[in-house]
Amino acid sequence: MGGPGAVVSFPLLHMVETNALAEYAERVEFHLWQNPDQLRVLLAKNELDYSAVPVNLPALMAGRGQHVRLLNVSVWGIxxxxxxxxxxxxxxxxxxxxxxxxxxxxxxxxxxxxxxxxxxxxxxxxxxxxxxxxxxxxxxxxxxxxxxxxxxxxxxxxxxxxxxxxxxxxxxxxxxxxxxxxxxxFPQQPELPQAGLMSSPQRAEDGELARAVEAAYAESARWCSTQPRDCAELVHRHLPHLPVEAVEESIRVTRLDSVAASVARGPLEALFGLIAERHPQAIGGSMPLASFYGP
Missing domain, CATH: 3.40.190.10 (Periplasmic binding protein-like II)
Known part of the structure; x- marks a missing residue:
């Protein structure tokens, strides 16, 4: 698994520490990436199965013909x-x-x-x-x-x-x-999905694992939201360049609420429609298909 050094990735770190996917994997690691180009390299090398991402990034990949899927939306304002x-x-x-x-x-x-x-x-x-x-x-x-x-x-x-x-x-x-x-x-379109979890092309068809990952992520996201200090200390152990106090404040001011992408499809399509109208290249020139919304 991977992600940027941001709140959307914090539940993944909790999943690693708690061995939340022990039933499905002997070992789970987290890869920190700094920009989308690094993410693409990790995906191309098959070094990532799932990654935290801004929601338009998997839409862009799907628009360019890559078989990826968005599993959830967890961050609604950053x-x-x-x-x-x-x-x-x-x-x-x-x-x-x-x-x-x-x-x-x-x-x-x-x-x-x-x-x-x-x-x-x-x-x-x-x-x-x-x-x-x-x-x-x-x-x-x-x-x-x-x-x-x-x-x-x-x-x-x-x-x-x-x-x-x-x-x-x-x-x-x-x-x-x-x-x-x-x-x-925009009171008619109040929800603003920002980031979530995507599956890589090699895992896109593994529905059972995707559902398990999404459920474990949602549980870890709830823990981070309700235990911001403990979560901040956990994050600092994995990403020591981030001070505990700053991480805790970041968690407290961020709406971290994991919703399956299929459930959040309405707000996502409203957002993608806006992007398609103004900046279509940011989602690969077309709206994602129904199969894009997982898990």
Whole structure:
């Protein structure tokens, strides 16, 4: 199994520690990947059976002809607006601002564009989106006082705030989550599926194992949600570069609620329909088939 260093992967680490799949596997390992290219390499080498992913990534793979399946949606909000200006209360207050953006072509960028447009804000005209390479660059700019506003994903937000407090920096504020702003802007489409678990091509047809993995993941996700401190300590054992305090805060502010993809198909198709209309290349040019929604 694999995933990024984010909340969507934390239940997988709990599954590894508790040997949750002992009935199906002698040994279960977790592979940390940093970007989709690394994930593709792991899949190509058949080194991953299941991976935590942003939900559009398996849709993109399926659109390109790869036989993958989305098993669940577990994370429904990981993007936050962070600011050092206490007068900025939400996305609607970004007119005339310079906002650091560490993602340009993936799912967060697509959603942010849609949300800003709903507030009548056109990037490049009404505000400036300042692209940077990644979340670490965005954090560095804020910590150095060279940026005042940024859009970041968890756990980068919690890590930034923890680092800023540790160094006694000028106050930074967790302003508003994209999930909260989305519900206000699009009440007819309030759910915002962000990330979940996908099966690799070599495991896509193993329905029994997929159901077992999805059920074990859901149980571990519930444990992480109800035991954020214990979960944070577990995560730190596997990913020691993530401080316990920052991980705990990240879990507390993230909606971690595992729902089978077949059950969450409505919100997923609404999201994929929006992407297909605006940025079809992000899902491979077509909507996923019914068989895509597992387990």
């Amino acid at each position: 993007i936050w607006l962070v600011s050092r200006d206490p007068q900025v209360k939400g996305f609607a207050d970004l007119a005339g601002k310079d906002v650091v953006l560490p993602f340009q072509r993936d799912l967060p960028a697509i959603l942010i564009d849609e949300l800003l447009l709903s507030h009548g804000l056109k990037p490049g005209k009404d505000l400036t989106l300042r692209p940077v390479r990644d979340g670490q660059d965005a954090q560095a700019l804020l910590l150095a006082g060279r940026a005042d506003h940024a859009l970041l994903v968890e756990p980068a937000v919690s890590l930034l705030l923890w680092r800023n407090r540790s160094k006694g920096g000028a106050p930074l504020y967790r302003v508003q989550s994209l999930e909260s702003a989305w519900k206000q802007a």
